[in-house]
Amino acid sequence: MRVKAGGRRPSPRSGRGGGRDLDALAAVAAAGPGADPLDLAAGLHEVSLVTVTDGADGEPRIGMLETIRHYALERLEQAGDLDDTRRRHARYYAGVAGPARPYRPGEPRIMSPAG
Numbered sequence: 001m002r003v004k005a006g007g008r009r010p011s012p013r014s015g016r017g018g019g020r021d022l023d024a025l026a027a028v029a030a031a032g033p034g035a036d037p038l039d040l041a042a043g044l045h046e047v048s049l050v051t052v053t054d055g056a057d058g059e060p061r062i063g064m065l066e067t068i069r070h071y072a073l074e075r076l077e078q079a080g081d082l083d084d085t086r087r088r089h090a091r092y093y094a095g096v097a098g099p100a101r102p103y104r105p106g107e108p109r110i111m112s113p114a115g
Contacts, residue, residue, distance in 0.1 A: 021055065025062050027092040028085060
């Protein structure tokens with residue numbers, strides 16, 4: 001990928017997954033310590049690699065066209081980074097989900113924080 005976003009090379013790692021929040025983008029893209037995910041998103045948006053919309057909570061959500069996402073995943077695979085990126089993706093969302101309470105028969109199957 002030769003296009004530079006905000007003076008940096010856009011990471012194909014941002015191709016993992018669909019719409020996400022800024023924290024997820026930073027975690028999955030391995031932006032590095034101290035990296036501002038808003039700068040990363042703005043740089044990718046500047047070169048039309050992602051879309052930025054407001055989420056239901058008013059926070060920015062990052063989206064990517066399927067063709068761009070497939071290309072990014074292809075590049076990750078070629079570079080040998082796909083498994084590592086998938087692990088970061090899973091680790092981030094496992095942390096977001098937090099410890100799950102086991103399902104008990106008769107309870108509604110609604111996803112909610114344990115408590």
